[in-house]
Amino acid sequence: MNVYDSSRIADMLKNEGYEETLKQADADIVLFNTCHIREKAAEKLFSDLGRAHLIELERLEQTGKKTIIGVVGCVVQAEDNQIIKRAPFVDFALGPLMYHTIPEVLKKISLEKEHESYVNTDFPAVSKFDFLPENKAQGACSYLAIQEGCDNFCTYCVVPYTRGAEYSRPVAEVLKEARRLVDTGTLEINLLGQNVNSYHGEDENGKERNLAYLLNRVAEIDGLKRIRYTTSYPADMTDDLIECHKNIDILMPYLHLPIQSGSDKILKAMNRRHNSSDYLRIVEKLKKANPNIGMSSDFIVGFPGETDADFQATLDVVNEVKYIQAFSFKYSRRPGTPAAVMDNQVEEKVKKQRLDILQNLLFSYQDKFNQSCIGKVMPVLFDQKGRHKGQLIGRTPYMQNLHIKTDSANINKIINVEVTDATTNSLGGKEI
Numbered sequence: 001m002n003v004y005d006s007s008r009i010a011d012m013l014k015n016e017g018y019e020e021t022l023k024q025a026d027a028d029i030v031l032f033n034t035c036h037i038r039e040k041a042a043e044k045l046f047s048d049l050g051r052a053h054l055i056e057l058e059r060l061e062q063t064g065k066k067t068i069i070g071v072v073g074c075v076v077q078a079e080d081n082q083i084i085k086r087a088p089f090v091d092f093a094l095g096p097l098m099y100h101t102i103p104e105v106l107k108k109i110s111l112e113k114e115h116e117s118y119v120n121t122d123f124p125a126v127s128k129f130d131f132l133p134e135n136k137a138q139g140a141c142s143y144l145a146i147q148e149g150c151d152n153f154c155t156y157c158v159v160p161y162t163r164g165a166e167y168s169r170p171v172a173e174v175l176k177e178a179r180r181l182v183d184t185g186t187l188e189i190n191l192l193g194q195n196v197n198s199y200h201g202e203d204e205n206g207k208e209r210n211l212a213y214l215l216n217r218v219a220e221i222d223g224l225k226r227i228r229y230t231t232s233y234p235a236d237m238t239d240d241l242i243e244c245h246k247n248i249d250i251l252m253p254y255l256h257l258p259i260q261s262g263s264d265k266i267l268k269a270m271n272r273r274h275n276s277s278d279y280l281r282i283v284e285k286l287k288k289a290n291p292n293i294g295m296s297s298d299f300i301v302g303f304p305g306e307t308d309a310d311f312q313a314t315l316d317v318v319n320e321v322k323y324i325q326a327f328s329f330k331y332s333r334r335p336g337t338p339a340a341v342m343d344n345q346v347e348e349k350v351k352k353q354r355l356d357i358l359q360n361l362l363f364s365y366q367d368k369f370n371q372s373c374i375g376k377v378m379p380v381l382f383d384q385k386g387r388h389k390g391q392l393i394g395r396t397p398y399m400q401n402l403h404i405k406t407d408s409a410n411i412n413k414i415i416n417v418e419v420t421d422a423t424t425n426s427l428g429g430k431e432i
């Protein structure tokens with residue numbers, strides 16, 4: 001979501017006459033788009049801000065030019081005025097629902113004038129999407145936000161507090177943006193939302209529609225070759241959405257469906273609206289709809305109160321589902337969330353041991369899946385140049401990175417590739 005937001009911010013600033021630069025010393029404006037999901041990400045912001053401030057001072061001394069430093073995103077929403085207290089040189093800070101106001105804020109705090117730091121963490125009544133300029137493809141693969149915010153209030157998560165209540169963009173607006181992305185070069189669209197499968201946008205007749213409906217409409221767009229959606233909440237995997245994995249041939253056979261823990265006791269403490277059997281039933285239905293589907297998930301180890309038996313239940317789910325990819329983390333206390341003040345916190349040492357065990361198991365399944373791809377032919381969408389001369393990197397339908405030696409003219413194309421080698425993290429292949 002932050003990648004998508006950053007691309008919309010860049011579009012907005014280009015509209016205002018700015019250009020992107022890779023060197024901070026050349027920049028009149030430096031913007032940080034921030035994530036608050038884990039403590040590490042938030043702390044990293046303050047060290048990055050300190051570094052940016054040093055470059056700002058050097059630039060001023062060497063060239064006499066001022067730099068505007070801005071921060072947007074979820075850290076701002078969570079920290080509010082604290083950002084300015086900890087980093088008083090920050091010129092403006094805007095929450096994730098307020099970034100459409102950047103041009104207006106820049107007018108207020110022009111480079112020429114002395115000014116107070118400006119902070120805005122409102123949850124506006126009108127959607128920011130109504131104010132953003134028309135965007136173009138971010139490349140052969142583009143993100144498209146269709147839903148924002150979350151009403152689930154998992155006890156460890158900051159999203160409902162930082163991104164606010166669920167909001168779904170209207171069907172027509174999503175289709176218009178999707179068509180524009182395809183017309184400007186996108187082959188693959190990844191529909192985004194913090195809780196994407198709770199999508200309930202209005203159609204052209206004011207009727208509320210779900211994600212299954214939207215996927216079918218997006219799939220009709222001429223020239224679009226691939227669709228993905230992320231991130232899904234298990235309790236919102238409706239039967240018609242599961243059927244999409246059978247009926248929409250451009251929907252990729254890969255689904256990221258976070259379970260977080262395999263223990264029902266922990267899932268309850270997390271305030272998740274599903275237990276492990278519900279989750280396994282959904283996976284079974286998905287595999288029935290598309291036997292080739294590959295599953296991915298998020299896991300949190302060491303949630304307050306997690307015992308060895310609870311952790312074993314997580315390993316049992318992994319052994320049952322055999323994920324082809326996964327993201328796993330030690331539980332990290334987020335201020336303001338109910339779990340942060342639970343009194344049965346798990347020792348750091350235990351969290352680390354469990355994470356090592358879980359990751360070894362997850363990697364073993366990922367590696368097994370990657371090895372099983374050797375000899376198979378897969379359509380790969382190449383959208384990046386590799387580190388070596390003549391090398392392109394692309395993504396398989398299962399989100400694996402695959403590199404080949406090929407003509408650079410093949411960038412931003414889907415090419416059939418025979419997989420010739422595999423590691424845990426990537427594949428190699430040859431064009432056929």
Ligand code: SF4
Nearest residue numbers: 150152153154157159
């Ligand atoms: S469903 Fe996802 S975004 Fe919503 S509160 Fe739970 S973890 Fe956070």
